[in-house]
Amino acid sequence: MAGTSHPAPGDRDGEMTPDPATEAFLTHRNLLFTVAYEMLGSAADAEDVLQETWLRWAGVDFDAVRDQRAYLVRITTRQALGRLRTLGRRRESYVGPWLPEPLLTAPDVAEDVELADSVSMAMLLVLETLGPTERAVFVLREVFDLDYDEIADAVGKSPAAVRQIAHRARAHVAARRPREVVSPAETRDAFEAFQRAVATGDLQRLLDILAPDVVLLTDGGGIRQAALAPVVGIGNVAPVMSRISPTASLEPAQVNGYPALIVRMDGEIDTVVALRIDGGLVTGLYAVRNPEKLSHMKQETALHR
Incomplete structure (x- = not known):
């Protein structure tokens, strides 16, 4: 992929072949960073979440994991949710308007219209108006297309509750997002x-x-x-x-x-x-x-x- 990814735990710059757990983490690292960033609006906090995700991933029984991507997304979501609640309190005392941390992005991000829309400053500010669980559900469902059962595992809710949360979050965002698609x-x-x-x-x-x-x-x-x-x-x-x-x-x-x-x-x-x-x-x-x-x-x- 174009662009420079953030340094990953367990990366030895090609000096040695990573073990399967590390290789799986590195394979999904950019995805996990994107999930955390969309939930938090902060690259620095997203990187901290990835460190926490790695520490927990390194301690699991790797052979018992059926779907590595889903398992890693679940860990990342849970860590981001905890941090999001802390950040909400911190932002209440922020001086002046709070804006997301800007990222210099590669051309392939702009080419993926849905991804670009989801990480735009305008959309991230809309997501700031959602509660932590609503934001997680919206991001996982609308941006990453996870099924309701996977999201339920990640946020600790029943699939039925997640469907209701997704419906509310979708309506909330639709009322506030950019008015039209611009060519x-x-x-x-x-x-x-x-x-x-x-x-x-x-x-x-x-x-x-x-x-x-x-x-x-x-x-x-x-x-x-x-x-x-x-x-x-x-x-x-x-x-x-x-x-x-x-x-x-x-x-x-x-x-x-x-x-x-x-x-x-x-x-x-x-x-x-x-x-x-x-x-x-x-x-x-x-x-x-x-x-x-x-x-x-x-x-x-x-x-x-």
């Missing part, structure tokens, strides 16, 4: 128009490409300067975006499966701006400035369903 060409054209407008500081160009009800969320985490509340409406957002420093360099990139701008100051990443596009206009801007969330922008992260 790749339309997305590209809108993104390029937005990039030109920001690069030139042209307020009129920005007014032409931003939706009237556009929303800008900026995440500085209390470390970098950022708006402490959403900036709403074209009249408020356009002037902010037109004032990006003329000394900044703007680099287009694929972030969470969609076009985004990497803003660099003196060669260092200052801000990652992800876009949501509906009807040829930019309806959402997600600007991550918290330096603790930018470490996964230095190399591609391999995601897999």
Whole structure:
């Protein structure tokens, strides 16, 4: 797979053949990372979950496992659920808007439309409005197409209860997700128009490409300067975006499966701006400035369903 996967426990860089348990873990590692990331919105926490998954996987009776993928997904889900409940309390005290940790993604993620949609900033923020169990059920069912019995094992509920939870979560997400499917060409054209407008500081160009009800969320985490509340409406957002420093360099990139701008100051990443596009206009801007969330922008992260 294209991209650079995260270092895995038990990986010896080809020096020795891994044992069957390690080989199974490595085979499914990108899938497990994707499950954990979609549940948590944090690459750092997803990596911690994978470490915990590995420790538990290394202790199982490997010969008794009938379906390695399902077993590993179940361990990962349970670990992510526990961490998600802890993160909910931590985010209540977060300074300003909380945004998911952006990932530099390979072109194959954008080509898988369903995967790209599921890891987009817009969708991850919708998933934040679900409870932990609802989020796990939605991700496992709608994104990874697990059957209800498998999900029931992972979340500790009956299959009948999981069906009800899935129905509620699906309706909740449908009411809040992007309004329409945007073609790749339309997305590209809108993104390029937005990039030109920001690069030139042209307020009129920005007014032409931003939706009237556009929303800008900026995440500085209390470390970098950022708006402490959403900036709403074209009249408020356009002037902010037109004032990006003329000394900044703007680099287009694929972030969470969609076009985004990497803003660099003196060669260092200052801000990652992800876009949501509906009807040829930019309806959402997600600007991550918290330096603790930018470490996964230095190399591609391999995601897999």
